[in-house]
Amino acid sequence: MRYLLTRLGLFVPMLAGVVSVVFLLVHLIPGDPARVLLGEDASPQAVAQLRHNLGLDLPLPSQFLRYLGHLLHGDLGVSMFQNAPVLDLVLARLPATLELAAFAIVVSVCLGVSLGCAAAVFHGSALDLLCLVFAQLGISVTVFWLGILLMLAFSVELHWLPAIGRGVPLSSAFAASLEGRPAALFDSLAHLAMPAVALGMQGAAIICRLVRSGMLEALASDYVRTARAKGVHPFAVTFRHALRNALLPAVTMIGWQFGNLLGGAVLTEGIFGWPGLGQLAVGAFSQRDLPLMQGIVLTFALVFGLVTLATDLAYGLIDPRIGSR
Amino acid sequence: MKGERVGRWLAAARVLALVAVVLIVASGLAAGAEGPRAVRIGTDVDAQSLDPRLQRDTTAYRLNNLIYDGLIQLDENLTPRPDLALSWRQPDEKTWVFTMRRDARFHDGRPVTPDDVVFTFKTILDPALNARFRSLYEPIETVEAVGGDQIRFTLKTPYAPLLNYLDLGIVPKDVGARDLNANPLGSGPFRFSRWERGGRIVLTANDGYFAGRPAIDEIDMIVVPDNTARAQALEAGDLDLIMSPLSPQDVSRLAADRRFRHVHLPGISITYFNFNCRHPVLSDPTVRRAVAMLIDQNTIVQQIYGGIDVPATSLLIPSLRWSYTPEIRQPAYDVDGARGLLAEAGWKPGADGVLAKNGQRLSFTLATHAEDSNRIQTIELSQNTLNQVGIDAKASVTDWPAFIGSVQTGNYDLALLGWTILVDPDRAMYGQLTSSGSLNFGRYANPQVDALLARGRAVGDLAARAEAYQAAARIIAEELPYYVLSYAGFDAFATSRLSGFAADARGFLRGLAAP
Helix, strand or coil, X not given: CHHHHHHHHHHHHHHHHHHHHHHHHHHHCCCCHHHHHHCCCCCHHHHHHHHHHCCCCCCHHHHHHHHHHHHHCCCCCECCCCCCEHHHHHHHHHHHHHHHHHHHHHHHHHHHHHHHHHHHHXXXXXXXXXXXXXXXXXXXXXXXXXXXXXXXXXXXXXXXXXXXXXXXXXXXXXXHHHCCCCHXXXXXXXXXXXXXXXXXXXXXXXXXXXXXXXXXXXXXXXXXXXXXXXXXXXXHHHHHHHHHHHHHHHHHHHHHHHHHHHHHHHHHHHHHCCCCHHHHHHHHHHHCCXXXXXXXXXXXXXXXXXHXXXXXXXXXXXXXXXXXX | CHHHHHHHHHHHHHHHHHHHHHHHHHHHHHCCCCCCCEEEEEECCCCCCCCCCCCCCHHHHHHHHHHCCCCEEECCCCCEEECCEEEEEEEECCEEEEEECCCCECCCCCECCHHHHHHHHHHHHCHHHCCCCHHHHCCEEEEEEECCCEEEEEXXXXXXXXXXXXXXXXXXXXXXXXXXXXXXXXXXXXXXXEEECCCEEEEEECCCCCCCCCCCCEEEEEECCCHHHHHHHHHCCCCCEEECCCCHHHHHHHHCCCCCEEEEEEEEEEEEEEECCCCCCCCCHHHHHHHHHCCCHHHHHXXXXXXXXXXXXXXXXXXXXXXXXXXXXXXXXXXXXXXXXXXXXXXXXXXXXXXXXXXXXXXEEEEEECCCHHHHHHHHHHHHHHHHCCCEEEEEEECHHHHXXXXXXXXXXXXXXXXXXXXXXXXXXXXXXCCCCCCCCCCCCCHHHHHHHHHHHHCCCHHHHHHHHHHHHHHHHHHCCEEEEEEEEEEEEECHHHCCCCCCCCCCCHHHHCC
């Protein structure tokens, strides 16, 4: 409990640091949002007037203090290009990205852990080799290319899965299926399948390798030999004893991978027309929509911080020695 | 024991395979088509504003053209046709009078009146609105409603291109708290239904449309940012219509696919090199001419752009047939000719191999923006050719905001970019190449060109306008403040559900409104 409170307490300085660094960076990179907003035929007077209206002609410290003041009241500002509160824009898109990232983690974990286990249990066999090849390919192939290939195979050629779009949000789809309407759930999963696989493949490859080497080490250890000698069922030896110890580095990887997934979501959302935060970020950055850029990065930092906290807490569940120190 | 283990794995694998098959089959059943006459159009960017006065992206232009009516509409040949205005006349060269139809209604049922037209133009001219295209309407002095059904435009100076810009969507003068940016209200053939941000914008047919209810019930504008993914979505059957921008490879693949109807139009956009005429070296027209002769136009257009664009002859645009002539030509690609020209002008190789004259090295930077890989390759190819003849050409690629910021403030040497929606020669030339033009980033100044472009804007007679623009284009092709690389083609691919599909060269989709 104390550990949890300490970690939560560290959030505030972390977010303060992110807010300051991001503010500085977005204001220092070249490119003027007023020019982008007004277009090529903007007169210098119009640009100056708009910069004044947007408060961009104030000294940077004043702009920062104004921004901080609003932030402390929960106000992330108004998007310059969409004329809507940043908080509303972010909250509208965040569920889609979280849904995609969560499913990508499910793909990474299921695929990575099962292939890593199989490779370790059947060490030296053709299956082990196949898993290693998969791991190498998974790390090398870019999410961008993999997405296009998956779309080509499963949508264009086979017509098995829809090529683009999100379908019914997963939460609504679950609720509908519980009410006896499973079609919505199938629609939701069908749209999620390819983007989640494309996004999760790299994580699966990394987790596969980690689980494989962890399991191989565990399976060769004294305590596993003791368990086997005691007549413990092979299933229990593999999963209750060996895998549980091999999982710890993999859990670390899952937390770290989430950060990668948020970044990878930007590319994946563009390929599959997934209406998430990644695409909102691309638009915001390519136009220099300063409040929106800041709001999105802050959101990513917050989400990433919460995920790493959850990861740290998960250690305690897997390894009882951690947390009791 | 091992056999038992293997058996368990196989059983698990069988269950997983069964679940996968069920999901795939069920998704095929669940994935529903929208109504029987719903058209799904792929677009590359989400719209930002559906208020026609504030629109600034191609998705918004296309949607607003369906949601709103203008006084006129431009047909496939870019000729103004009646829309909300039944007829028009010019009592004198500074006055236009439009007679409006009385049966047009906004989607909430209220009639469209001359007061709405007056309101639309007054507000777009208001500097506080920061309308992107305000400069197109600046020559308008007053707009007033006259008699119950007429609108009179009084201009500050004669302004012939005005009619081409009067397809501006007309908004209601009083919408209360309604935000037209996100909840548009027009009178056009389609009404706004809903907007799933980043996903799709849905329009439904306007039952009470004065020209007849469209045959299509619903239009879904679906956002797929990646050009290749959009093409694949068409092939997968998830979209019915896609348009430029498309990669050259996807265009040739889809053009060969008999399932899709291919519409190819010459387009009304240009890709061009913009010389900074205040640069110490590029201020010399001879140097600009030599540089133009070193741009391998045909290779760039055929190899890099895959032949989907057309090599340009001058700043005159073929789509604007009344003003175009192929006889005015920029210098052709000629490496030896360029070498000779520079040598004649006194440029000699220095100790470092770079051409120099009076202590000045022939050095400059080619710049473009990162979002267009074709433009980046064009810069790289051109840089290579320029370096071969002793010009120290550097390349600079930055993202759009940084790039356009430096171009607009004159902080560039030679920039590669484009102009779009050039529905009138005035739009391609006046602001860009008159000495005090707001779009004259390179600060080119030629009083003769100023006079010709002012005349082209002022006279009403098309033949006289054409003469003025051709004379200006001839000077521009010699002095080369611009070297026009290509006329950007427009490509669209449609499935058989859109058998009667027609687009205009701007890529607008008014043809979908056919009853």
